[in-house]
Amino acid sequence: MRSGPGIGTDTAIVLLVAGLIFLVALVLGVWKYRQMIRSEEHLAHPYVDIAHRAALLYSFATLLIAVFVELSGWPPVVDLVAAGVVVAFFVAAIGTYVYHGWRRDTDNQLRRPVRGTTVFMVGLIVGEIGGFAVLLIGFVQAQLW
Template sequence: MDLGADTKVVLLAAGLIFLWALVLGMWKYRQMAGSRDHVAHPYVDMAHRAALLYSFATLLVATFVQFSGWNAIMNLLSAGAIVLFFMAAIGTYVYHGWRRDTDNQFRDRVRGTTPFMIALIVAETGGFTVLLFGFVRAQLL
């Protein structure tokens, strides 16, 4: 099967996020093994789980890119917005896990939390909506 360059880029992103999840799993294990209660910091656990879930979600995005009726630029912009915020969320969890500064970033908000969350919602939902409509346009109409 010949994949478009846009699909290849998104598949590569999925693979890199999955690899990141595996590395985060090692970090989580080290914390569990060295902890009296055998649990990792909540944000280390969250980073690991989110990276696993986002890697598979990125595979779903790649599928919609492959079967979209939009051009490669539209697909890459839409998928890129989604993947960028997936990675930013994981990065935020890693940051809090590394610093051990909170167990709830919404309780301990910093400046920019709300604008970031609004941007995340718009980018992820908007990006996927574009890809979904591209799929419907090309495959169902």
């Protein structure tokens, strides 16, 4: 265990998740590469490509969220729940992309959406925007007012 002042536990958890998402992105990059070298067109399935890119982007977005968690004035549990909602939707999206890449069942999951897609998308919109808004407001209150 380290001693002295450091980042909050809530921030450490979000940073750990960012690192795990980045690790997944690197593994997905290997999968993408393997598909590219085996394909006559030298392309991976669109959803393998999307999963890889999304995981890379979401890992860095999660780092940004960790900064707002650390600098927010809300209690740690509020920050962790708000960040958790956003990151849960990031992970769910990556998982969906991996699923479609593994199954090779579509190149556009919204062309013939499955039951619950609209509900999930509305939840994603509300959860990601709402969760980040909570963190942004906590930051503004703690750092600017």
